[in-house]
Amino acid sequence: MHATTTQRIAISTSGLRKSYGDKVVLDGIDLEVAEGTIFALLGPNGAGKTTIVQILSTLIAADSGDGVVGGHDVARDGDAVRRTIGVTGQFSAVDDLLTGLENLNLMADLNHLGRAEGKRRVAELIEQFDLVGAAKKPASTYSGGMRRRLDLAMTLVGSPRVIFLDEPTTGLDPRSRRTMWQIIRKLVGDGVTIFLTTQYLEEADQLADRIAVLDHGRLVAQGTAAELKRRIPGGHIKLQFTDATELDAAAHALAGSSRDDAELTLQVPSDGGVQSLRTLLDRLDSESITVEELSVHTPDLDDVFLALTGQVDNTRSAVR
Structure with missing residues (x-):
């Protein structure tokens, strides 16, 4: 990176x-x-x-x-x-023996925060992490x-x-x-x-x-x-057709695809990228093949x- x-x-x-x-x-x-x-x-x-x-x-x-x-x-x-x-x-x-508030105050002390700054920071975190109602309860009950x-x-x-x-x-x-x-x-x-x-x-x-x-x-x-x-x-684009004629045409045009005649679908191997999708759509358009639905499946x-x-x-x- x-x-x-x-x-x-x-x-x-x-x-x-x-x-x-x-x-x-x-x-x-x-x-x-x-x-x-x-x-x-x-x-x-x-x-x-x-x-x-x-x-x-x-x-x-x-x-x-x-x-x-x-x-x-x-x-x-x-x-x-x-x-x-x-x-x-x-x-x-x-520390289970301390309350949530005491645990946070201990960390404020270890970080050498001043009394006022430590109190402000602890109150801010209790609010941020939705611990207001539990702050004074022992951590063992959390x-x-x-x-x-x-x-x-x-x-x-x-x-x-x-x-x-x-x-x-x-x-x-x-x-x-x-x-x-x-x-x-x-x-x-x-x-x-x-x-x-x-x-x-x-x-x-x-x-x-x-x-x-x-x-x-x-x-x-x-x-x-x-x-x-x-x-x-394993990535592929799944094409759904309304009739067997369009499925036949697509299967003939798209080498390497696998078809499901019962579902009228065709799976075309693809990396799922935009360029691959664009290339596929251009090919279908050039062959005047109409697709009812299209979905992209990636690993x-x-x-x-x-x-x-x-x-x-x-x-x-x-x-x-």
Whole structure:
């Protein structure tokens, strides 16, 4: 990925490597994330997703290679990186013995906010994350969705410009997950950069400006969701006809298509791109073939993930 003239790079890595004994976890990772965007990292369990987050958030050191976050080198200027970022990990950092308000006040103290500024920021986040009614209740009484909202609110106390979300919606019900998506979109709308690892392919598809797929420590693909889907065979344009005569004419004109006489439909292989669609329509027009309905079908991220890694969880469209 390359930033445009209007985008600056918030996160970049070059040749990032990490091993534990003989096991290579990261094997030369090169990536760039533009400011004010959502970047999603997908990969099977053990692919190295969390390791990348840990390196970029200065929790562990890489064996070699470079990482820069918010203009600061993660190896040489860790303090500056930590002042720039927020991290919400796979497991909640919420203290169950404290109330939601006390958890947020603790984070205000840790971020060295003054008394007045801390009180203002905490009140703002309680309102933003719909925790007003629960603020003075112990966090142990919170639902899963409320805990994740509180966890993310705690991450935001210091107003970070770059946020690492390591599988932030794991275990949430669909409604709570979509609430988190709304919060994430609003953060990006305010100019925050999100680096997201997720086990939910739909989540990456819905949220991410760009997606990278990590497998066995290597990035095997990067691009927008649409770009990744177009790389996978199986896309097609489905044509619906009103009579068999038009179906016959189209099948004769469009080599490589497959027909369903009972349904009066024809499937034409396609990458789903605009140019492919335009070419098809021009061909139909030149042959004076009338189509009743047309629909474009492209592979989804399940297909992409399976093709790139050989793994997929068909029960919930999820990867770890």
